[in-house]
Amino acid sequence: MPTPGPQPAMILVRPQMGENIGAAARAMWNFGLDRMRLVDPRDGWPNPKAVVMASGAGRLLDEAGLFKTTAEAVSDCSYVFATTARQRDMTKPVFSPEAAMKLAAEKIAAGDKVAVLFGPERAGLENDDIARANAIISVPVNPDFPSLNLAQCVLLTGYEWRRQTTEVIHETTEMAGSDWATGEDMENLALHYEERLTQAGFFFPETKAEGMKRNLRNLWSRTPLTRADVQMLHGILRQMVRWKERGD
């Protein structure tokens, strides 16, 4: 993702520790987000501790917008989400991160400028900040232990943004330089084992032989074998025979 397209601005409201600002920058860039805004950071700006922690995502800090108030930070945004762990007794839509980022992608595609507010480490967003938001994002955490830190909250939001806006491959198979075995490969493998194991006296007693052969074929056919695996299985059997014939 060298040049991310339109995306939501991640706004850290009155963040306290520089380390957490740096960690948030890393979490954003992990998922291709690079529009950071800061509202009145406690320890001033720029912050060397943020730079150290951001290693690799330092560009986001250099380009981060600095604002005195939440109102100024969202002044150019047409739809604003606020992340909060607890109920605030406000009448406002509440979305899961998944639903929120789906909506964000739709609004951005329609030309909206979208932002997501993240509160200070301890207290979280103040009600006056949340009052400026169009909707709330609530992460479905364990109610017995809802304490997500700032960077984690940014991470989960970025993760859902990426899931909603890129084609995620849900299942694939990494191949180690070999194709899958063909039906012919599998037939030859089964025949090789049946022949040698018959000689070896494995299919005993006679009454069980057919069932044992079928179980072995079922094992092979259930196994996702590459041609290299099949060659290895042939080689194992051939080598056992050589060993037997060496008689050492």
Add this chain to the structure above:
Amino acid sequence: MPTPGPQPAMILVRPQMGENIGAAARAMWNFGLDRMRLVDPRDGWPNPKAVVMASGAGRLLDEAGLFKTTAEAVSDCSYVFATTARQRDMTKPVFSPEAAMKLAAEKIAAGDKVAVLFGPERAGLENDDIARANAIISVPVNPDFPSLNLAQCVLLTGYEWRRQTTEVIHETTEMAGSDWATGEDMENLALHYEERLTQAGFFFPETKAEGMKRNLRNLWSRTPLTRADVQMLHGILRQMVRWKERGD
């Protein structure tokens, strides 16, 4: 989530800093996961720094299982995921966190014991750890900046577990009178073949031996084997040895 039901074990393999073990415990409990296992933590165990960082999730550390090796840590598990950022040139299924936790929920509902392996902070899992896993979990990160830390990787996995376990199970597996083989069954099978095939001179040349053993372990670990299948594979090998010794 006061009493979580059956769930995957989160296995931290050779974790380095205690702070990261504590942060991983917090990330787990944020999403109701509380079965932590540790393989050979660098700074020993228990670790006071882990306890401080885990504040609120300390119970997970108290109850964490401590193991010397990855093999021991997965010995009671019948399906194991490995989290890794980069390709390892192994033939193995690769899942998104979403698809992986969906599968984990289905397997657990079907009675499987499932585990997820997380590697050390710097290097990540070793190939020999991954060779013991049935599948890989790959987080869809920004390819230009894929550096997730340990606790973040645990957090995203836990988040997807929570998302997927609110869903109904649509699929299960019909078993033909035998349970799936456990990690211990698979380890014993691999050791039996490695021992005999070493005697037989199969792992040749010496420079290729480790790679050949890993390929064989990958073949086993990729294979949905029942305990009956494992017994058959032991029996095949024993019979080839008997045949050799008969020298007929």
